Amino acid sequence: MKICGLNKTTLLDYPGKVAATVFLGGCNLRCPFCQNGGLVLHPGVEPEVPVEDVTALLRKRQGILDGVCVTGGEPTLTAELPYFLSQIKGLGYLVKLDTNGTRPAVIRKLLEQKLVDYIAMDIKSSLEHYEKVSGIHGMNLEEIQESVRLVMEQAPDYEFRTTVVRELHKREDFESISKWLRGAKVYYLQAYRDSEQVIRREFTSYSRAELEEFKEILRGTISSVQIRGLD
Numbered sequence: 316m317k318i319c320g321l322n323k324t325t326l327l328d329y330p331g332k333v334a335a336t337v338f339l340g341g342c343n344l345r346c347p348f349c350q351n352g353g354l355v356l357h358p359g360v361e362p363e364v365p366v367e368d369v370t371a372l373l374r375k376r377q378g379i380l381d382g383v384c385v386t387g388g389e390p391t392l393t394a395e396l397p398y399f400l401s402q403i404k405g406l407g408y409l410v411k412l413d414t415n416g417t418r419p420a421v422i423r424k425l426l427e428q429k430l431v432d433y434i435a436m437d438i439k440s441s442l443e444h445y446e447k448v449s450g451i452h453g454m455n456l457e458e459i460q461e462s463v464r465l466v467m468e469q470a471p472d473y474e475f476r477t478t479v480v481r482e483l484h485k486r487e488d489f490e491s492i493s494k495w496l497r498g499a500k501v502y503y504l505q506a507y508r509d510s511e512q513v514i515r516r517e518f519t520s521y522s523r524a525e526l527e528e529f530k531e532i533l534r535g536t537i538s539s540v541q542i543r544g545l546d
């Protein structure tokens with residue numbers, strides 16, 4: 316397996332925990348606002364971090380770090396993911412998995428094997444506009460819905476999150492999402508941020524006041540709704 320990046324310490328990626336973050340390359344979606352363009356489009360040319368370097372760091376930081384975030388790209392595409400997570404768990408760490416939810420069979424297996432403690436699943440948009448926002452025509456929305464069910468019913472802890480882009484999301488999307496995710500525990504509205512890594516650099520963010528309006532819509536059906544990514 317190819318690890319394309321390692322952040323040795325973060326207070327931001329795993330809510331309430333001190334963590335390291337591991338980046339795996341490759342993704343099966345093409346969200347035009349994606350912040351990790353290099354990892355998604357050209358994982359083969361990204362620098363590689365040896366797995367042994369990651370496990371050595373985790374051995375050294377036992378007692379200092381609480382957990383490890385595994386992100387991408389889309390980590391569930393990596394065949395060696397279960398083995399890698401079992402190595403991390405074997406060192407006594409909590410595991411947070413970031414996923415786009417396109418591979419519910421993998422998520423189910425990881426949950427059955429108790430290899431994840433926290434799942435952060437992207438909700439790209441309402442089901443009506445999922446294809447546009449994920450950049451994939453003809454994608455299987457049943458799989459996304461199945462992943463939502465699995466996460467809500469079986470994940471030890473979880474969040475759903477949407478990167479909110481002015482040019483891609485409208486108020487109606489959040490009305491639809493609030494019906495779809497009724498009963499969910501935690502949902503984050505993440506303000507879009509421009510950077511050099513974005514796949515298509517043509518987007519802007521909503522203001523805090525506008526995001527607060529979306530938050531109010533979602534709070535009707537979701538216990539905790541929070542805004543992330545604004546200064």
Ligand code: SF4
Pocket residue numbers: 342343344345346348349350351355387388389415437
């Ligand atoms: S935002 Fe996530 S799911 Fe979308 S292309 Fe980027 S890595 Fe893949």
